Amino acid sequence: MRNGFGISMNKSEETISISNNNGENLLVLLEEEQRKSGYLSQEFITALAQSLDTPVSEIYGVISFYSFLSNKLQGRNIIRICKNLPCFLKNSELIIKCITQELGIKPGQTTPDGRFTLVLTNCIGACDKAPAMMINNDIYGDLTPQKITKILESYK
Amino acid sequence: MADITVTINGNQITGHAGITILELAKENSIDIPTLCYCPDLPPMGACRLCVVEVAGSKALVGSCHTPISQGMVIQTHSPKVMATRKIIIELLLASHSGFCTVCDKSNICELRKLAMDMDIGLSRFQSKKRYFPIEDISPYITRDLSKCVLCRRCLQICNEVAKKRVFGIGYRGFNSKVIVDLDQPIDKEVCRDCGLCITSCPTGALSNPAQIGEEKKGTPLVIRG
Ligand code: SF4
Ligand code: FES
Ligand code: FES
Helix, strand or coil: CECCCCEEEEHHHCEEEECCCCCCCHHHHHHHHHHHHCCCCHHHHHHHHHHHCCCHHHHHHHHHHCCCCCCCCCCCEEEEEECCHHHHHCCHHHHHHHHHHHHCCCCCCECCCCCEEEEEECCCCCHHHCCCEEECCEEECCCCHHHHHHHHHCCC | CCEEEEEECCEEEEEECCCEHHHHHHHCCCCCCCCCCCCCCCCCCCCCCCEEEECCCCCCEECCCCECCCCCEEECCCHHHHHHHHHHHHHHHHHCCCCHHHCCCHHHCHHHHHHHHCCCCCCCCCCCCCCCCCECCCCCCEECHHHCCCCCHHHHHHHHCCCCCCEEEECCHHHCEEEECCCCCCCCCCCCCCCHHHHHCCCCCEECCCCCCCCCCCCCCCCCC
16 A cells, blocks of 8 residues: 555555655654554554664654554544643533543543543644534534533444 | 854853854853753753853853854853753752662762752752652663653763664653653663763663672671560
8 A cells, every 4th residue: 555655554464665755754654554543553663663764762752742643552533632721721620520421431541342532632722612622533612511422422 | 163252251252163152161161050961962952051141142042052153242150040040950859759868879960969059959849750660670771760850861872872772752741751662661682781871861860780789798697686
């Protein structure tokens, strides 16, 4: 499989070959893989490090820096609730409590059926609609406990 | 190369074009404290301890990575500079969880020396402490990252001198940490025993593994009650 970044990847054999790439697109490569596989496996990280001639620690450093990248297997839908000040002032704590109760998991955990992963994130740029959260790529703002159940229901 | 004349603390001083403010100060025995700076290696500008005041510049500038330019007017020990350096050390001390009284390296610790030089006793700031498990599985190096101040000197030495690129920086903000591979404890597979990072570490975070009992070969001392 080929894509615009000159990376061809065969998932089953975990082989990666990269042409005309010098590591400058590291974030793009990581994001791409995250979208495809849902997370960044140890095998992927090691193989990528080798092909870019970059230390594993550097790649892991990037992954652990960005909360949108994950090296753990995640649920089918990822809920990111904003934990920064504007949302906090608009009572995001209540939203967090509401969702943890609804799903029976804490931030950082995944539901046993693999349907949701819940994480807290930094500002997602929706402060005008605080308290806000994202599910996958959709933004939900002006959240109230009443809205939560309905929103969650639409994700299978 | 052409020479450049600048004013440091009211005195005209001349140095080669291309050198940094810190280097010029050193040549002229002006003492600017540093923490992340490794002589002869590319500057990282990570700790900000070396800041000085430069006329015309709004913010304080890092002397370890700012080259001198013609006519610069520099203050290395103005009240503003001193207050800033003091806060930096106090903030480092606030989250540093080493206890000097029981630390093997306290007598050669640069952090402690800097605190002493600046007359800092207890930090004014209260903060969460950074605690990490001690990594002592390698026969060559023991890492106690609770004592690490994130100066990145070990990265610099390992990357630039040993050329092994063992360390990286993981996570962010308060959770930042010097990591090895996928944040695994350092072992003898990834790091051979060059020991460069151990000597470069300003604190007690990196050390030679303790060899308890190996120095003393006699019968163990038994104390009878
Ligand atoms: S381990 Fe030592 S040299 Fe490395 S970043 Fe921490 S304090 Fe600096
Ligand atoms: S602070 Fe919550 S979206 Fe910006
Ligand atoms: S010594 Fe200049 S920033 Fe650390």
